[in-house]
Structures are given as C-alpha cells and as structure tokens.
Amino acid sequence: MTFSFATNLAGALLPNPVLTASGCAGSGKELVQFFSLRELGAVVTKSIMVKARNGRPTPRMAETPSGMLNSIGLQGPGVDAFLENDIPWLASQGARTIVSIAGESVEDYAILARKMRNLSGVVALEVNISCPNVENRGMVFSCQPDTARAAIEAVRRNIGGELPIIAKLSPDVTDIVAIAKAVSDAGADGVALINTLLGMVIDTNTMHPKLAQKTGGLSGPAIRPVAIRAVYQVHAALPQLPILGMGGITNGRDAFEFILAGASAVSVGTANFGNPSAVIKVKTELEAILIEKGFASLQEAIGFAHRELP
Amino acid sequence: MINPRAKQITAEVMSNKKVGAYHHMVFAVGEQAAQARPGNFVAIAVGGEGSSMILRRAFAIYRSTERGVGGGLIELVVAPHGQGSRWLTALGAGESVDMVVPLGTAFGIPTEPVRALLVGGGYGSAPLFGLAELLKQRGSRVDMVLGASTAVKIYAPLDGKRSVSTLTLTTDDGSTGIKGQITDVLPALIEENEIEIIYSCGPMGMLAAITKVSEHYQILHQCAVEESMACGIGVCMTCVVPVRGDGGVVKMLRSCIDGPVMDGSQVIWDKRSASDEGKSGQ
Numbered sequence: 001m002t003f004s005f006a007t008n009l010a011g012a013l014l015p016n017p018v019l020t021a022s023g024c025a026g027s028g029k030e031l032v033q034f035f036s037l038r039e040l041g042a043v044v045t046k047s048i049m050v051k052a053r054n055g056r057p058t059p060r061m062a063e064t065p066s067g068m069l070n071s072i073g074l075q076g077p078g079v080d081a082f083l084e085n086d087i088p089w090l091a092s093q094g095a096r097t098i099v100s101i102a103g104e105s106v107e108d109y110a111i112l113a114r115k116m117r118n119l120s121g122v123v124a125l126e127v128n129i130s131c132p133n134v135e136n137r138g139m140v141f142s143c144q145p146d147t148a149r150a151a152i153e154a155v156r157r158n159i160g161g162e163l164p165i166i167a168k169l170s171p172d173v174t175d176i177v178a179i180a181k182a183v184s185d186a187g188a189d190g191v192a193l194i195n196t197l198l199g200m201v202i203d204t205n206t207m208h209p210k211l212a213q214k215t216g217g218l219s220g221p222a223i224r225p226v227a228i229r230a231v232y233q234v235h236a237a238l239p240q241l242p243i244l245g246m247g248g249i250t251n252g253r254d255a256f257e258f259i260l261a262g263a264s265a266v267s268v269g270t271a272n273f274g275n276p277s278a279v280i281k282v283k284t285e286l287e288a289i290l291i292e293k294g295f296a297s298l299q300e301a302i303g304f305a306h307r308e309l310p
Numbered sequence: 311m312i313n314p315r316a317k318q319i320t321a322e323v324m325s326n327k328k329v330g331a332y333h334h335m336v337f338a339v340g341e342q343a344a345q346a347r348p349g350n351f352v353a354i355a356v357g358g359e360g361s362s363m364i365l366r367r368a369f370a371i372y373r374s375t376e377r378g379v380g381g382g383l384i385e386l387v388v389a390p391h392g393q394g395s396r397w398l399t400a401l402g403a404g405e406s407v408d409m410v411v412p413l414g415t416a417f418g419i420p421t422e423p424v425r426a427l428l429v430g431g432g433y434g435s436a437p438l439f440g441l442a443e444l445l446k447q448r449g450s451r452v453d454m455v456l457g458a459s460t461a462v463k464i465y466a467p468l469d470g471k472r473s474v475s476t477l478t479l480t481t482d483d484g485s486t487g488i489k490g491q492i493t494d495v496l497p498a499l500i501e502e503n504e505i506e507i508i509y510s511c512g513p514m515g516m517l518a519a520i521t522k523v524s525e526h527y528q529i530l531h532q533c534a535v536e537e538s539m540a541c542g543i544g545v546c547m548t549c550v551v552p553v554r555g556d557g558g559v560v561k562m563l564r565s566c567i568d569g570p571v572m573d574g575s576q577v578i579w580d581k582r583s584a585s586d587e588g589k590s591g592q
Contacts, residue, residue, distance in 0.1 A: 030545050031545070063540075070540070220364050273546050274355055274365055276410060
C-alpha cells in the first residue's frame with residue numbers, strides 16, 4: 001500500500017502538507033536557486049498590502065536564543081505590482097500559491113479580496129489580521145473577536161467564488177479559541193496558527209532597544225511550544241476547523257508535532273533563514289516519520305494527540 | 311536577484327590561524343571557488359545541529375583560489391566577537407560547515423585601467439586584497455588605506471600587499487601608522503595619486519564619510535555595505551539599505567542581493583529618513 005501525503009487544507013487540495021510561511025520566503029524567487037517550488041505543498045507569499053511600502057528603518061532584526069525578533073513593517077511593492085509580477089512568475093514555476101494579504105482598515109481587506117478573484121495558480125488566501133487597525137487607535141485586528149470578525153467578513157463578502165480563506169491569528173491574546181471561533185463564524189475556512197509573539201531586546205552596550213522600532217515579532221524554535229498549545233486548543237474546541245500550523249518548525253519531527261496537535265498542513269518560516277533548503281528537509285523527514293510510525297496517510301495522523309491513550 | 315552562482319555546500323576547514331585580532335580560515339569549496347568574485351560573501355550556519363543560534367553568519371570572501379578540479383579554496387578573515395564567530399574560529403582542520411557560496415554583488419571592474427584607491431576599516435579590508443590583485447592584473451594602479459581603532463585590528467597580510475603601490479595605515483590610538491581617522495588622509499591620497507575611483511568596505515559610518523569625500527572630488531565610490539542579515543539569500547528583508555532609485559523614488563534594497571557592493575552616491579546614509587515611519591515624522 002502506498003502512503004498518502006496529500007492534504008485538504010480548508011478546501012485547498014495539496015500533494016503534501018509542507019508550505020513556506022508568509023514573510024519567510026518572499027515570493028519564492030530566491031528559493032528556486034536551491035529547489036523547485038513544485039516540490040512544496042504551496043508557497044505562502046509575503047503579506048501584500050494595497051499600496052507599496054518601504055517598511056521600517058534598520059536595525060530590523062535581532063537574534064535571540066533559538067529565535068529572532070523582526071520588525072520589517074510589511075515592506076512590499078503593493079498589490080497591483082504584486083499581481084502583475086509575482087503571481088504570473090509563480091504560475092510559470094508551477095507553484096501552488098497561497099496569497100497572504102494584510103490591511104490597515106476593514107476597507108483595505110475588502111479591496112484586496114476583490115483583487116484576488118480568478119488568479120492563476122492561487123489555491124487559497126491567507127488573511128494576516130495581525131496588523132494595526134489605523135481606524136481603531138492602532139489596535140491589532142486579531143486581538144479582539146469583533147475586529148477579527150470584521151476583517152474576515154470583509155474578505156468573505158468580496159472574494160467571490162470558491163477560494164478558501166485562512167485567517168492567520170496572533171498568539172498575543174487571552175483566549176485564542178474565542179478568536180478562532182469568531183473568524184470561523186465570519187466565514188473563514190481555516191486558521192493559520194501562529195503569527196509571531198511581540199518581544200523586545202535591549203542592547204546592553206548601547207543600553208537601548210536593539211530594533212529601531214523597539215519591539216518586534218519573535219519567531220523560531222523558541223515559540224514552538226506556544227504554537228503547539230494554540231493548535232491543540234483550537235483543534236480540541238473546533239475539531240472541524242482546518243489548521244495551518246507554524247511556529248519554529250525546523251525539521252520533520254517538529255512538523256509531526258504540529259500534525260499530532262491537529263494541523264492539516266504546516267508552514268516553515270524562520271528556518272528558511274538559517275537553511276535555504278529547510279522546507280525540503282522538513283518535507284522529506286516528515287514523510288519518513290509518518291511512514292515509520294505506521295500511518296497509511298497524513299490524514300490518519302492529524303490530531304492524533306487528542307485521542308485517548310489505549 | 312540572488313547571485314545565480316550560489317550553492318549550498320558542505321565545506322571542510324583546511325586551516326585556521328590566528329592573525330592579530332582575527333582568524334584567517336581556509337575552506338575547501340570545490341568548484342564554487344571559481345564562482346566567487348571580489349565583493350562576494352558567504353553565509354555559514356553556526357553552532358552545529360540543534361544550535362540555539364538559528365541564523366547564518368555572513369563573511370566577505372578574502373580570497374578564492376581555483377586549485378585544480380575539486381580543489382578550490384575560499385579564505386575568510388573572521389573576527390571572533392560574537393558567539394557564532396567564536397564557534398566558527400574554534401573549528402579545526404578537518405571539521406566541516408554548511409556554507410552558501412558565493413552570495414551578493416561584486417565590485418565592478420572598469421574595462422580601462424584606472425587609478426583606484428581601496429579603503430578598508432577593521433577586518434573590512436578582507437575583500438580588498440583580491441580586488442587589488444584583479445585591478446593590478448587589468449593594468450590599474452592601486453593605492454590602499456586601512457584604518458582601525460588600534461594596530462592589532464588592522465588586517466594587512468604581507469602577501470596581500472603585492473598588488474598595492476602604496477599602503478597607508480591609520481589608527482585611532484596612533485599605535486601604528488597615522489593617528490586619526492581614515493577620512494583624514496583621503497584628500498591628500500586622492501590628490502597626490504589622481505584617484506579616479508574609490509572602493510571601500512567597513513562600518514556604515516565610515517562609508518558615509520567616504521561618500522562625502524568622493525562627492526567633493528566628484529569621483530566614483532563603490533562601497534560594500536554592512537547591515538545585519540538573518541538569511542543572506544534575500545528572503546528575510548532585514549538587511550535593507552535605502553537607495554535613491556529612478557525619479558527620486560527611495561528603494562529599500564537588500565544588501566545581500568542588491569549589495570553588498572553599492573554605488574555610494576546612491577545610498578541614503580541617513581537611513582531613518584527613508585522609512586515609512588521617518589516619512590510620517592514619527
């Protein structure tokens with residue numbers, strides 16, 4: 001019997017469950033130097049906004065124990081240039097693409113969703129709602145159920161067609177299950193867990209914060225237990241809601257941990273910075289582990305950690 | 311675009327010698343040695359499997375040698391000032407590292423012979439010796455000035471000086487060469503040697519100061535910039551440098567892909583003014 005590595009991520013059918021994480025692989029143009037994008041379950045692109053942005057000043061990065069802080073400020077070309085250049089290029093590479101969108105207002109999400117209709121090679125939309133809402137004192141959309149819901153509703157109303165919507169949530173909340181339930185009710189087909197955690201490093205030589213913007217998002221293996229907990233809690237409360245799991249995955253074992261917690265697919269992010277071929281390593285090792293554990297398919301392993309011990 | 315010759319390889323340490331404040335390290339990189347150009351850099355994973363240091367460390371290539379099939383070598387000058395570089399400089403001959411090589415842009419070499427001044431701060435001198443050799447081969451005259459805080463931090467190996475007509479040293483403490491900053495000696499060197507182009511590598515403050523001098527004399531200035539990198543391959547967007555693009559549009563270029571070698575006159579050295587936050591006055 002052959003092992004089935006395919007997954008159904010909120011309606012997106014993928015040949016394997018290993019994806020890049022948004023903001024950690026650009027639009028894939030650099031990674032093709034190291035492997036073919038066809039080998040991935042999908043490429044999740046860097047969050048795109050309505051207009052071009054230069055982002056924040058440097059230093060934008062600080063390494064931390066088993067992790068890093070980043071404060072890029074969503075530097076990017078804006079959605080129109082992205083649709084003109086990046087999407088056709090990804091399609092030409094045979095990549096399955098999940099476009100990540102980010103807005104500063106509910107209207108931004110609506111505008112972006114309208115532009116995502118009928119794009120070649122695009123299999124799903126990831127909605128990054130861990131952004132400050134300029135219309136609400138800079139409060140992050142994903143930090144409260146009502147604002148999270150508003151952003152996802154705007155996408156749902158404007159996307160049209162069958163493109164699956166995956167809401168990416170911030171772990172910096174008291175009750176992530178409540179946020180997951182809110183976005184699910186608003187029409188999200190799945191959730192991506194987790195975005196970075198807000199952190200800070202102070203340089204003890206200069207005696208000031210190391211990042212120009214003072215705070216940044218913490219990622220890497222340091223946050224993996226937080227991510228596993230979030231995936232486990234959401235899967236336990238909402239077992240029918242598909243989860244794209246991420247947070248510090250560097251190898252097949254880490255990815256397997258997310259699958260056991262309830263993820264239908266995983267994204268590899270910060271590991272790409274330390275190892276350009278990390279996604280391929282994760283994919284190869286995860287498949288070997290699943291087979292070694294005796295699973296006939298990836299599907300059988302999803303959420304396995306929730307089962308009663310025999 | 312990422313350097314199209316870049317590959318991820320396992321490189322064996324051939325030798326590791328302490329030179330002043332630095333380590334001179336030689337790696338066997340096979341055919342990738344022939345792909346490297348002066349100005350290119352490598353990105354090395356540090357700490358071994360499961361290390362808590364998750365990001366690669368970038369080092370300018372000091373020299374590359376094609377020594378027969380499969381025998382190519384790359385030499386680096388490493389300052390052991392952080393946990394990662396201390397791990398690297400503790401490696402002995404026979405041990406291996408995971409290396410992506412070569413990365414980034416190279417110094418542009420004029421088609422006609424020129425009168426070039428090479429300026430290096432601290433171990434920023436490393437990529438300049440290979441450049442000097444290449445310029446000399448093309449019939450150019452090369453003058454060099456190296457500066458550091460103190461004598462032990464100047465990297466100027468004897469065999470590296472072959473291609474250089476004059477070498478001027480400066481130190482902040484006067485422990486060797488001229489006491490003072492590199493930029494103090496530039497005007498006289500430019501005028502005496504009728505310099506047409508400056509190539510530089512070192513801390514950003516030094517590169518900004520050299521740009522002012524090059525603009526005063528209206529000569530070209532190619533500099534290898536230094537901004538902290540997480541990946542070295544163009545995906546993390548942390549190492550950006552603001553650059554004047556067409557029509558005055560500011561572009562945040564990645565120093566790992568669009569650099570490290572950039573046109574000094576195009577770089578906006580007051581980097582905060584170029585960001586979204588700087589523009590909105592926050």
